[in-house]
Amino acid sequence: MPQEHAEVFSRNCGECPIRHRAVCARCEPDELAELDMIKYYRSFEAGQTIIWSGDQMDFVGSVVSGIATLTQTMEDGRTQMVGLLLPSDFVGRPGRGAAAYDVVATSDLVMCCFRKAPFEEMMGRTPHIAQRLLEMTLDELDAAREWMLVLGRKTAREKIASLLSIIARRNATLNMQGPKGQMVFDLPLTREAMADYLGLTLETVSRQVSALKRDGVIELKGKRHVTVPDFERLLDEAGDDSDGGMLA
Amino acid sequence: MPQEHAEVFSRNCGECPIRHRAVCARCEPDELAELDMIKYYRSFEAGQTIIWSGDQMDFVGSVVSGIATLTQTMEDGRTQMVGLLLPSDFVGRPGRGAAAYDVVATSDLVMCCFRKAPFEEMMGRTPHIAQRLLEMTLDELDAAREWMLVLGRKTAREKIASLLSIIARRNATLNMQGPKGQMVFDLPLTREAMADYLGLTLETVSRQVSALKRDGVIELKGKRHVTVPDFERLLDEAGDDSDGGMLA
DNA sequence: CGAACGGTTGATCAAGATCAACGTCGGTGG
DNA sequence: CCACCGACGTTGATCTTGATCAACCGTTCG
Numbered sequence: 001m002p003q004e005h006a007e008v009f010s011r012n013c014g015e016c017p018i019r020h021r022a023v024c025a026r027c028e029p030d031e032l033a034e035l036d037m038i039k040y041y042r043s044f045e046a047g048q049t050i051i052w053s054g055d056q057m058d059f060v061g062s063v064v065s066g067i068a069t070l071t072q073t074m075e076d077g078r079t080q081m082v083g084l085l086l087p088s089d090f091v092g093r094p095g096r097g098a099a100a101y102d103v104v105a106t107s108d109l110v111m112c113c114f115r116k117a118p119f120e121e122m123m124g125r126t127p128h129i130a131q132r133l134l135e136m137t138l139d140e141l142d143a144a145r146e147w148m149l150v151l152g153r154k155t156a157r158e159k160i161a162s163l164l165s166i167i168a169r170r171n172a173t174l175n176m177q178g179p180k181g182q183m184v185f186d187l188p189l190t191r192e193a194m195a196d197y198l199g200l201t202l203e204t205v206s207r208q209v210s211a212l213k214r215d216g217v218i219e220l221k222g223k224r225h226v227t228v229p230d231f232e233r234l235l236d237e238a239g240d241d242s243d244g245g246m247l248a
Numbered sequence: 249m250p251q252e253h254a255e256v257f258s259r260n261c262g263e264c265p266i267r268h269r270a271v272c273a274r275c276e277p278d279e280l281a282e283l284d285m286i287k288y289y290r291s292f293e294a295g296q297t298i299i300w301s302g303d304q305m306d307f308v309g310s311v312v313s314g315i316a317t318l319t320q321t322m323e324d325g326r327t328q329m330v331g332l333l334l335p336s337d338f339v340g341r342p343g344r345g346a347a348a349y350d351v352v353a354t355s356d357l358v359m360c361c362f363r364k365a366p367f368e369e370m371m372g373r374t375p376h377i378a379q380r381l382l383e384m385t386l387d388e389l390d391a392a393r394e395w396m397l398v399l400g401r402k403t404a405r406e407k408i409a410s411l412l413s414i415i416a417r418r419n420a421t422l423n424m425q426g427p428k429g430q431m432v433f434d435l436p437l438t439r440e441a442m443a444d445y446l447g448l449t450l451e452t453v454s455r456q457v458s459a460l461k462r463d464g465v466i467e468l469k470g471k472r473h474v475t476v477p478d479f480e481r482l483l484d485e486a487g488d489d490s491d492g493g494m495l496a
Numbered sequence: 497c498g499a500a501c502g503g504t505t506g507a508t509c510a511a512g513a514t515c516a517a518c519g520t521c522g523g524t525g526g
Numbered sequence: 527c528c529a530c531c532g533a534c535g536t537t538g539a540t541c542t543t544g545a546t547c548a549a550c551c552g553t554t555c556g
Binding site: 070072074075076078079080082083093094095100101124127130131133134135137138140141142144145146147148149151152153198199239241 | 318320322323324326327328330331341342343348349372375378379381382383385386388389390392393394395396397399400401446447487489
C-alpha cells in the first residue's frame with residue numbers, strides 16, 4: 001500500500017521552488033492569493049498513474065518536484081511517450097473535459113493542483129495566466145517538433161545522443177549553467193522509458209548506450225549516472241547543428 | 249518569373265473565408281478594425297519558400313487559401329515535416345525573432361499577414377486574440393503528439409492510412425460533413441512530401457499506397473484523387489481506436 | 497531463498513532503405 | 527509537329543538497421 005509522503009510543503013507561493021517558471025510566474029500578489037484559494041497539493045509515488053487517458057479531469061496543475069511522462073498506447077500495447085514533464089511543467093488542458101493521454105509519475109512527485117472550473121474561469125479574466133500558458137504551450141510545441149525530427153529521421157545512435165543532450169541541457173538550465181564542456185547528470189528514465197521516448201526497443205537503447213560509452217562519448221557510473229566529457233561531441237553525435245537550437 | 253496573382257481579395261474581414269476559424273475568430277468589430285490597420289495580403293506560388301529557418305521574421309499571419317508545410321532539415325539533407333498548414337492556420341511565433349522552421353507553399357497560397365511588432369503589442373491588450381491563439385496552439389500540440397505516435401510506433405502501412413485519414417477528416421470538417429462512410433478528396437502532397445511527413449522514403453510511400461489500393465482500402469483516380477469507400481476500414485488500417493480521437 | 501525488475505548481450509529475422517531502371521505527363525524549343 | 531527534358535511516380539533487387547527471440551546477470555525486496 002502506498003505510504004503517504006511524510007514531507008510537508010509550504011502552501012506559501014513565495015517559497016515555491018517553481019514560482020518563477022510555472023503558469024503563475026507572472027502573477028501579482030493578489031492573483032496568487034486568488035489562485036491559493038483553488039489550489040491543493042497532491043503527492044504521487046514512482047510508478048503511480050496520475051491520470052488515465054479518457055478520464056474526466058477535474059483539475060489542472062504544475063509539477064512541483066519529480067518527473068512524469070505523457071504517453072499514448074495503442075490497443076496492441078505499443079506505447080509512445082509524447083511528453084516529459086519536469087518541475088514547473090503544466091498538466092492538463094483548459095477547455096477540455098477528458099484527458100487525452102496517460103500521465104504517469106516516473107519518480108516520486110508533487111503536484112500543485114488547481115480545481116479546473118475555477119481555474120478556467122480565472123484564466124478568462126487574468127491575462128497574466130493566459131499569457132504565460134500560451135508561452136509555455138508554444139515552447140512545448142517547439143519541443144514536440146524537435147522530437148518529431150528525432151523520431152522520423154534519426155538513427156538509433158543519434159536518437160540516444162539527442163535524448164542525452166536534451167536531458168543534459170534541461171539539467172544545466174535548471175542549475176543555471178551554460179550547456180558546455182563537461183556535464184554530469186542522472187538519467188531520470190529506465191531503458192524502457194527511453195525506448196518509449198525514442199520509438200525504439202529497450203534492447204536497442206541498451207546497445208546504443210553501451211556503444212556511446214565504448215566510443216567515449218559518455219561515461220557511466222552505475223546504470224543511470226552519466227558524465228558527458230564533451231558536450232559538443234555529444235551534439236555532434238545527435239546530428240544537431242552546433243548552435244544547439246539557441247533561438248532569439 | 250513569378251506572375252502576380254490576378255485574383256483580388258476583398259480586404260473586408262466580413263467576407264473572409266477563414267474569419268470564423270483564424271486567430272481573429274473571436275474579435276469584435278472594433279478589434280477587427282484595428283487589425284485591419286496592420287494587415288496586408290501576400291500571395292505565393294506552389295513551391296515557393298515563404299520563410300527560411302533562421303530568418304528574421306517581421307510578420308505573423310494566417311493562411312487564407314492554399315497549403316503550406318513546416319519542415320526541418322538536417323545538414324546532410326534529411327528532412328522532416330513538422331507541420332501541415334491549411335487555411336485558417338497561424339504562421340509565426342509571437343515573442344520570437346527568428347523563424348525555427350522552413351515554411352514552404354505546397355500549392356498557390358494567400359496569407360493574411362500582420363506586422364509583427366504591432367500585432368504583439370495588440371495581443372498584449374486584446375484577450376480575444378491571445379485566447380484564440382492559445383486554443384489554436386493547444387490544438388496544434390495535440391496534433392503534434394498524435395503525429396509522434398505515428399512516427400515512433402506505427403508501421404509504414406499504418407502511417408499511410410493515418411495520413412489519409414487525417415487529410416480525409418480535415419477535409420470533411422472543412423466541408424462541414426461528418427467523417428464517415430464514403431469520402432472523396434485530393435491529396436495535397438507529392439509522394440515525397442508524404443514521405444517527409446511520415447518519416448519514410450518516397451519509394452515506401454508509393455508501395456504502401458499501391459498496397460492499400462490493391463487491398464481495396466482506397467481507390468485512386470490518377471495519382472492524387474482518392475476515394476475512401478469505408479472510413480472505418482481506413483481507421484482500422486491506421487491502428488486508431490474506432491472513436492477516431494473524438495475528445496470532449 | 498526465490499521472484500521480480502532492470503539491464504546486457506547474442507543470434508536471427510524482417511521491415512523498410514537504398515540503388516536502379518523504367519513509365520507517364522506536361523511543358524518547351526527546334 | 528515532334529524530340530527532349532524534368533518532375534513525379536512505380537516497381538524490382540538487394541542490403542542494412544533495428545526488431546524479435548532468448549539467455550543471462552545483479553540488485554532488491556518479500
